[in-house]
Amino acid sequence: MAETITMPKLGFDMAEGTLVRWVRVEGETVEKGQVLAEIETDKATVEVESNVSGVVYKHLVEQGAIVPVGTPIAVIAAPGEKVTDLPVQAEAAAPAPKAEAAAQPAAVAPVPSGATLEGGRVKASPLARRLAEEHQVNLAAVQGSGPGGRVVRKDIEAALAAGAAAAAPVAAAPAPSAPAPQPVPAAWAGAVSAPADEHVAIDRLRSAIGRRMVDSKQNIPHFYVTHVYDVEPLMALRSQLNELLPDGQKLTVNDFIVKAAALALRQFPNLNASLANNEVIRHGHINIGVAVAVPGGLLTVVCRDADQKPLRVISAEVREMAARVRSGKVRPEDIEGSTFSISNMGMYEVEYFTAIINPPEVAILAVGSARKAPVVDGDSLRVGMQMSITISADHRVTDGAEAAQYMQALGQYIEQPMRLLL
Amino acid sequence: MARITMREAISQALWEEMERDPSVFILGEEVGVWGGTYAVTKGFYDHFGGERVRDTPIAEAAIIGAAIGAALTGLRPVAELMTINFAFSSFDHIVNQAAKMHYMFGGQMVLPLVIRAVGGGGRQLGATHSQTPDAIFAHFPGLTVVAPGTPADAKGLLKAAIRSQDPVLFIEHATLYQIRGEVPEGDYVVPIGKSTVQRPGRDVTLVTYSKMLEISTKAAEQLSKEGIEVEIVDLRTLRPLDIEPVIASFKKTNRAVIVEEGWKSYGVGSEIAARIYEEAFDYADAPVKRVAQKEVPLPYNRTLEQSAIPSVEDVIAAVKEVLHG
Numbered sequence: 001m002a003e004t005i006t007m008p009k010l011g012f013d014m015a016e017g018t019l020v021r022w023v024r025v026e027g028e029t030v031e032k033g034q035v036l037a038e039i040e041t042d043k044a045t046v047e048v049e050s051n052v053s054g055v056v057y058k059h060l061v062e063q064g065a066i067v068p069v070g071t072p073i074a075v076i077a078a079p080g081e082k083v084t085d086l087p088v089q090a091e092a093a094a095p096a097p098k099a100e101a102a103a104q105p106a107a108v109a110p111v112p113s114g115a116t117l118e119g120g121r122v123k124a125s126p127l128a129r130r131l132a133e134e135h136q137v138n139l140a141a142v143q144g145s146g147p148g149g150r151v152v153r154k155d156i157e158a159a160l161a162a163g164a165a166a167a168a169p170v171a172a173a174p175a176p177s178a179p180a181p182q183p184v185p186a187a188w189a190g191a192v193s194a195p196a197d198e199h200v201a202i203d204r205l206r207s208a209i210g211r212r213m214v215d216s217k218q219n220i221p222h223f224y225v226t227h228v229y230d231v232e233p234l235m236a237l238r239s240q241l242n243e244l245l246p247d248g249q250k251l252t253v254n255d256f257i258v259k260a261a262a263l264a265l266r267q268f269p270n271l272n273a274s275l276a277n278n279e280v281i282r283h284g285h286i287n288i289g290v291a292v293a294v295p296g297g298l299l300t301v302v303c304r305d306a307d308q309k310p311l312r313v314i315s316a317e318v319r320e321m322a323a324r325v326r327s328g329k330v331r332p333e334d335i336e337g338s339t340f341s342i343s344n345m346g347m348y349e350v351e352y353f354t355a356i357i358n359p360p361e362v363a364i365l366a367v368g369s370a371r372k373a374p375v376v377d378g379d380s381l382r383v384g385m386q387m388s389i390t391i392s393a394d395h396r397v398t399d400g401a402e403a404a405q406y407m408q409a410l411g412q413y414i415e416q417p418m419r420l421l422l
Numbered sequence: 423m424a425r426i427t428m429r430e431a432i433s434q435a436l437w438e439e440m441e442r443d444p445s446v447f448i449l450g451e452e453v454g455v456w457g458g459t460y461a462v463t464k465g466f467y468d469h470f471g472g473e474r475v476r477d478t479p480i481a482e483a484a485i486i487g488a489a490i491g492a493a494l495t496g497l498r499p500v501a502e503l504m505t506i507n508f509a510f511s512s513f514d515h516i517v518n519q520a521a522k523m524h525y526m527f528g529g530q531m532v533l534p535l536v537i538r539a540v541g542g543g544g545r546q547l548g549a550t551h552s553q554t555p556d557a558i559f560a561h562f563p564g565l566t567v568v569a570p571g572t573p574a575d576a577k578g579l580l581k582a583a584i585r586s587q588d589p590v591l592f593i594e595h596a597t598l599y600q601i602r603g604e605v606p607e608g609d610y611v612v613p614i615g616k617s618t619v620q621r622p623g624r625d626v627t628l629v630t631y632s633k634m635l636e637i638s639t640k641a642a643e644q645l646s647k648e649g650i651e652v653e654i655v656d657l658r659t660l661r662p663l664d665i666e667p668v669i670a671s672f673k674k675t676n677r678a679v680i681v682e683e684g685w686k687s688y689g690v691g692s693e694i695a696a697r698i699y700e701e702a703f704d705y706a707d708a709p710v711k712r713v714a715q716k717e718v719p720l721p722y723n724r725t726l727e728q729s730a731i732p733s734v735e736d737v738i739a740a741v742k743e744v745l746h747g
Contacts, residue, residue, distance in 0.1 A: 127676050127707040153707045
């Protein structure tokens with residue numbers, strides 16, 4: 001019995017996806033749960049698993065094609081089965097036209113990265129390699145449109161047309177580490193030697209972040225409420241617990257914040273909500289999105305029903321999802337369905353900051369570092385441990401008073417962390 | 423120019439060469455009184471007589487052995503094997519004797535011998551009678567292997583084979599006898615060992631020969647409607663292989679698909695792909711792709727047989743794959 005696989009919907013606002021790579025070719029056997037293809041959305045490249053076992057009878061769309069959600073992309077059949085009523089191949093499945101590719105190489109390159117082979121060698125066709133050498137194009141700076149991000153001739157031609165990668169030094173882009181100290185010149189000669197301007201193409205993830213953030217900041221009337229919490233008990237409890245936990249399972253400060261934010265949200269359903277079509281949807285589940293930095297951008301992984309999960313489960317889930325995000329193996333469910341988000345920059349010695357709301361959510365927390373601070377204790381001063389957290393909220397849905405009350409409720413959990421273990 | 427079938431073209435070449443040179447004669451099973459299993463030599467027996475159109479016992483080793491002997495003594499035998507599958511019965515004679523005598527005896531004798539053999543599948547003749555072992559024979563230095571894909575080439579190449587001083591295995595595809603094409607009349611000779619571009623294009627190089635030229639051409643016509651222009655290089659001769667037109671085309675398109683009817687492993691496609699990488703590596707913009715027969719003994723069942731032999735759809739899919747690769 002043949003089964004049709006369709007372009008999955010991987011988020012509230014996903015309308016279409018790019019079929020980056022067929023992992024299983026036609027005729028290949030695939031078991032249920034095995035990876036069938038890689039799909040790129042605005043947010044990430046994700047693996048699509050086959051929901052049946054069988055043989056890949058036919059690919060209905062080509063690699064590189066951008067197709068709407070729900071479009072049939074492949075047919076899985078029983079071994080030897082002849083499928084007569086194939087779904088109509090998607091008209092929209094045409095790969096990006098060549099002319100456009102030449103005009104806007106950065107915008108249509110379907111694979112933002114992953115074009116590096118073991119040992120750091122750039123994945124490029126021999127022809128592309130030769131052309132790059134002849135025209136002094138830095139291969140590493142060219143986005144490949146071939147399978148698995150292979151750089152092919154048209155990518156070099158597009159790069160040459162754009163002038164983006166030309167004449168750049170062939171060495172890889174410098175790592176963002178501390179620059180080596182330069183000798184102080186004996187006398188100011190008036191001549192400055194500096195590297196040429198570098199033009200970096202906006203990749204798909206970067207442009208998605210840009211689009212969403214502009215949309216959020218332009219359309220959502222943000223307001224901000226900052227509270228400073230006493231985290232001395234929390235830090236002590238964390239140390240105590242971590243002594244009992246093996247390496248690799250130790251709890252992070254963020255795990256506590258996720259749990260605390262989720263528990264506090266139970267009392268504030270208006271903040272665990274989405275605004276869509278002039279209607280506030282108050283979500284039954286409390287799914288906390290945690291921002292994870294990746295090279296060139298960030299993704300939000302989702303810890304579902306965080307109010308109901310023990311700390312160790314939250315910790316393990318977030319750790320695994322973050323690892324998948326960083327290795328490019330993120331699954332659709334990892335990044336879909338958050339109802340409230342947290343951005344934590346505590347590891348960067350941040351006093352406080354504000355975050356941009358992740359639409360269609362209503363609020364987001366910006367978490368600063370836990371640090372020693374002077375604390376007024378009665379009539380005396382002592383050295384305590386504090387952390388500032390700032391909520392950004394959507395004024396169309398909520399008001400300052402409600403946000404402030406939520407921050408107070410959050411304090412009940414953060415400052416009395418034993419409650420997180422109950 | 424007359425538009426005739428490949429059967430008529432082959433027949434014409436044989437007839438004209440027998441008229442031209444009295445040392446040319448035919449031998450094989452049912453070639454005489456019956457006129458040939460595929461009716462290629464119909465009328466020859468009545469015209470040229472039993473001396474020059476000789477029916478033989480059903481013994482392929484004897485047919486090829488006798489032909490080798492005749493060639494050594496100065497005649498120009500054209501031996502017919504009802505199918506190339508029967509060449510295995512005379513394998514030693516073909517690859518160990520005919521292919522090596524000129525070399526092993528210091529060039530003292532030549533072997534102007536032609537073996538016409540019917541090859542290919544698609545006619546529900548079963549696994550033992552439907553094979554495409556072209557690559558096996560093309561493996562042996564000393565044996566010329568020719569396999570035309572058009573009526574004109576069939577005529578011109580058979581004439582060249584008969585006039586050659588070396589042993590030539592001339593493979594005729596069983597399902598090509600009825601295809602039609604323009605064939606020059608009279609003394610039309612196509613040189614052995616020359617590949618040719620049968621269809622010009624710019625996007626992908628399609629290397630093929632024999633029956634798969636027909637399949638590839640149909641695929642090219644369909645692809646053309648989608649704006650994909652395929653350049654088809656017809657090998658025509660497998661040994662000696664003329665790789666130059668393949669390389670020239672590949673340097674233009676940077677992408678290639680090789681289509682053959684035989685099995686993929688150790689096949690013609692393997693050889694062509696290797697030559698492309700050896701001689702034009704820096705021109706490759708995508709991995710070379712091979713389309714070939716599924717790696718099974720060819721089934722008798724019609725549906726299974728057709729699904730095992732490369733189809734127009736297989737070629738189209740392969741072209742699209744290398745184009746997007």
